[in-house]
Amino acid sequence: MSALRDIYLTSIRVSWLSQLQYRVGLAIWIVGLAIEPVVYLVVWTTVADAQGGSVGGFTRGAFAAYYIVWIVVRVMNIALTPWAFEERVQRGALSPMLLRPIHPFHVDLADFIAMKLVSLLILVPVIGVLVVLFDPSFQGGALDVALFAVATWTGFLMRFILVWALGLVTFWIVRIGAIFDLYFAVELLLSGRIVPIDLLPPWARTAAALLPFRWSFGFPIELALGRLDGVDAAIGFGMQAFWAAVGTGALVLLWRRGVRRYSAVGA
Amino acid sequence: MTTISPAAIVVDHLSKVYRVPEREAGLMAGVRSLVGRRFREVPAVRDIAFAIAAGEVVGFLGPNGAGKTTTIKMLAGLLHPSDGRARVLGFEPARREREYLRQMTLVMGNRNQLAWDLPALDSFDVARAMYRIPRERFLRTRDAFIRLLDLDEVVRKPVRNLSLGERMKVEIAASLLHLPKVLFLDEPTIGLDVAMQRRIRAFIAEYNQRVGATVLLTSHYMADVQALCRRVIIIHRGRLLFDGPLADLIARFASHKQVGVTLANGAQPSAASLASYGTIVEVGEGRFALSVPKADVPAVTARLLADWPIADLSVDEPSIEDVIERVFAGGDHDADGAAADAVAGRAEARP
Numbered sequence: 319m320s321a322l323r324d325i326y327l328t329s330i331r332v333s334w335l336s337q338l339q340y341r342v343g344l345a346i347w348i349v350g351l352a353i354e355p356v357v358y359l360v361v362w363t364t365v366a367d368a369q370g371g372s373v374g375g376f377t378r379g380a381f382a383a384y385y386i387v388w389i390v391v392r393v394m395n396i397a398l399t400p401w402a403f404e405e406r407v408q409r410g411a412l413s414p415m416l417l418r419p420i421h422p423f424h425v426d427l428a429d430f431i432a433m434k435l436v437s438l439l440i441l442v443p444v445i446g447v448l449v450v451l452f453d454p455s456f457q458g459g460a461l462d463v464a465l466f467a468v469a470t471w472t473g474f475l476m477r478f479i480l481v482w483a484l485g486l487v488t489f490w491i492v493r494i495g496a497i498f499d500l501y502f503a504v505e506l507l508l509s510g511r512i513v514p515i516d517l518l519p520p521w522a523r524t525a526a527a528l529l530p531f532r533w534s535f536g537f538p539i540e541l542a543l544g545r546l547d548g549v550d551a552a553i554g555f556g557m558q559a560f561w562a563a564v565g566t567g568a569l570v571l572l573w574r575r576g577v578r579r580y581s582a583v584g585a
Numbered sequence: 586m587t588t589i590s591p592a593a594i595v596v597d598h599l600s601k602v603y604r605v606p607e608r609e610a611g612l613m614a615g616v617r618s619l620v621g622r623r624f625r626e627v628p629a630v631r632d633i634a635f636a637i638a639a640g641e642v643v644g645f646l647g648p649n650g651a652g653k654t655t656t657i658k659m660l661a662g663l664l665h666p667s668d669g670r671a672r673v674l675g676f677e678p679a680r681r682e683r684e685y686l687r688q689m690t691l692v693m694g695n696r697n698q699l700a701w702d703l704p705a706l707d708s709f710d711v712a713r714a715m716y717r718i719p720r721e722r723f724l725r726t727r728d729a730f731i732r733l734l735d736l737d738e739v740v741r742k743p744v745r746n747l748s749l750g751e752r753m754k755v756e757i758a759a760s761l762l763h764l765p766k767v768l769f770l771d772e773p774t775i776g777l778d779v780a781m782q783r784r785i786r787a788f789i790a791e792y793n794q795r796v797g798a799t800v801l802l803t804s805h806y807m808a809d810v811q812a813l814c815r816r817v818i819i820i821h822r823g824r825l826l827f828d829g830p831l832a833d834l835i836a837r838f839a840s841h842k843q844v845g846v847t848l849a850n851g852a853q854p855s856a857a858s859l860a861s862y863g864t865i866v867e868v869g870e871g872r873f874a875l876s877v878p879k880a881d882v883p884a885v886t887a888r889l890l891a892d893w894p895i896a897d898l899s900v901d902e903p904s905i906e907d908v909i910e911r912v913f914a915g916g917d918h919d920a921d922g923a924a925a926d927a928v929a930g931r932a933e934a935r936p
Contacts, residue, residue: 321717328714332700332707339702413663414698419686420715581665581679 325420326428333432344433345440351392352444355385358512359452374517379455380543384514386448387466387542391535392511393437394470397478398426400485400498407488407580416577423482423569430478458544465551466542469558473534476558479565480530486569489576504529510536516545530561593767593799594637594660598669600823601630601655629655631823632669639766642793642800644814644831648913652823653803657769660801661691673767687716690765692757692773705740705747705755709762716763723762730758733788750781757785761792768792770802774809786812807905821913831905838908842882845874846889847897854893862889876903 337344362381366373376384406412415422448454458466484501488494506512508522509531515523526532537554540546546554607625630652637643647653658664660671662678662685671678676685699708713723731737734754739747747755757773770789774782786809793800793813804810810817810831817834819827827834843866848854851871859865862885863877877885882900889895 321714324717325714328711332703332711335707336700336702413658416663416681417661417686417691418715419683577681578665581663 322424325424326431329425329428330432330435333429334435337433337436341436341440344436348389348393348437348440348444352389352448355388355392356448358388359385374514376514376517377455379453380457382448382452383454383456383543384539386445386452386454387539388511389445389448390438390441391470391473391538393441394434394474394538395477395534396433396437397430397474397481398485400481400488400494400501403485403488404494407576408492412580416581421573423573426482427475427478430474434474456543458542462541462544462546466538469538469541469554472555472558472562473538476530476562476565477534479562479569483565483569483572486572486576489572489579505531505535508532509534510539515540527557530557530565533557533561591639592636593639593641593674594635594801595672596633596635596656596660596669597671599630599633599656599659599666599671600628600668601652601659601664602667603627603629628823630659630666630820633820633823633825634669635818635825635828637799637801639799640793640797641816642790642802642813644810644817645801645803645820646810646817646909647803647820647826650822651820653820654771656820657691657771657801657803661689661769662686663691687763688765689767689769690760690763691769691771692760693771699744699752699755699759701745702743704742705736705744705759708744708759709740712759712762718763726762726764727758730761733791734758734784750777753777753781754785754788757788764796764798766796766798768798768800768802770800770804772804773802774804774806782806782808789813807909811905819909819912826912834912835902835905835908838911839879839903841876841878841903843874843901843903844877844882844886844889845872845897845899845901846893846895847872849894849896 359381362373362376362385363378366376366378366381371377372380406415412422415425418425484498487497491497508518508526508529510526515526515532515536518526526536533554537546537558541551541554603626604624605627607623633652633656645653645657655664659666660673660678662681665679674685674688676682678685699705700711709723709727712718713720718726731740734757736751736754736758739751739755744752744755753773761768768789773789774785777785789800789802790813792798800813802809802813815830815832817827817829817831818825819834827837841864844863848871853870854868854873856865856868859868859873859875863875863881866874866876868874875885886898886900889898
């Protein structure tokens with residue numbers, strides 16, 4: 319265990335140094351990322367104003383809070399895209415990874431944790447500007463904020479596992495793009511990214527409760543906004559754990575079979 | 586003094602067949618392939634066998650597409666054999682057990698595993714953590730490699746700013762920090778200038794001496810092979826053509842020697858006047874070179890000395906490149922023939 323910790327700490331330190339090399343690019347990317355929620359925010363506040371000040375219990379200030387926290391969660395949600403596996407599997411970039419006495423998943427995860435640490439630093443001034451511009455109203459207490467902090471990391475881990483496992487399908491299907499597109503389209507609708515989950519129709523809310531997407535995106539935001547009680551929070555963490563376990567099972571199985579296939583056809 | 590070491594690498598009836606999809610060109614063929622995909626089996630390695638003792642440095646030679654890299658990838662655990670078996674340090678490579686991966690390394694000339702934007706020292710540290718190298722041993726090894734490969738300045742610059750040769754040196758150092766007992770080196774000097782090739786060769790020899798590591802090396806540069814390997818294994822079209830000492834290869838396959846002559850009067854002899862001595866290799870002003878069957882060399886040199894005003898005469902073995910080309914040519918005509926039979930006997934005689 320201490321050996322794995324050493325690998326993570328060393329890889330995170332080295333990846334952090336690597337990410338810092340690209341700090342300007344990363345900053346521009348994050349500022350660009352803020353445009354999407356600002357659009358949603360403008361639309362929803364306009365709708366709220368037209369409907370007498372609120373939509374489904376979301377006031378203007380609540381929308382502002384939702385979409386500002388949204389940016390933090392969005393950055394925390396970023397995982398290795400499954401398209402990365404096309405390069406790895408089809409062009410042989412996986413081979414050097416297979417020669418190391420450590421699962422490539424750990425190397426990728428450490429890399430992305432380092433990226434989060436740099437991104438969160440860059441986010442601070444962006445959030446500051448948005449708070450001044452949009453005057454959000456946060457209802458959450460210190461405990462909610464603490465739970466939010468935990469849920470963003472556990473949500474990231476859950477999503478990272480699922481998307482990594484999804485990428486492994488590349489071992490069997492050459493043009494995998496359509497499957498990925500479908501996955502991300504459903505995620506976009508049922509995660510709380512475009513619309514807060516509470517504003518979705520009942521059938522979509524039920525689907526969102528069962529699928530993993532909400533638990534890495536909408537759930538941490540709702541925690542931060544103080545919209546969930548203890549039971550809801552426990553359910554949320556439970557669902558994260560459930561989907562992380564499902565993803566881990568799929569990842570282990572697909573990896574074992576995929577690597578066997580990779581090394582059968584030509585690495 | 587030679588000591589008998591147990592085999593570090595044992596390859597027995599090893600084969601690899603790739604299954605490649607194929608179809609004719611054109612739209613209709615494309616449509617037909619949707620319902621009935623056709624595959625062709627391409628044998629890359631066919632029933633090869635050899636054993637390499639611990640600490641031995643062996644050159645693994647063959648033309649492009651001969652099956653060298655496929656074999657090395659099977660030994661490194663990247664490819665599953667279609668048939669036969671391989672054991673390296675007692676492990677079955679295809680299982681890729683961590684304990685095995687910690688004791689071997691594969692260096693491919695065109696691969697880069699270093700963090701592009703950072704000095705190599707940072708990548709070295711990642712290797713330390715991944716291979717669980719005790720910190721003190723790591724620092725000792727790292728500093729020794731930096732000294733041996735003259736990397737003091739190089740390891741402090743971002744990898745993207747290094748020249749090809751510098752990057753290769755750093756790559757090799759990073760691949761050996763865990764002091765692997767088995768090295769698979771696939772074209773480690775490809776694209777490098779002569780001085781850099783020499784430096785890397787010297788380093789590999791030094792590493793082999795110090796660690797007692799087993800090395801299987803492929804290279805298109807015969808200078809690499811001559812400097813490092815006493816034994817060579819030649820593979821062609823997936824079959825073993827020769828396995829034995831480099832000196833035996835020359836003795837067995839070099840049936841001719843090259844006789845070079847410099848004339849005292851600087852005249853240019855005609856091709857017709859030289860034809861009776863042997864095959865003309867080159868003719869220039871005041872000099873010529875002939876390829877002469879080994880058995881005829883004494884008689885031909887005596888005749889030349891008697892017939893021509895000679896300032897200088899030399900008799901040389903053909904270059905190793907020429908010999909190997911000849912082996913490949915033999916393999917092209919008759920891969921199952923005499924050359925292969927001779928080798929098979931040799932391979933069976935090994936442990």
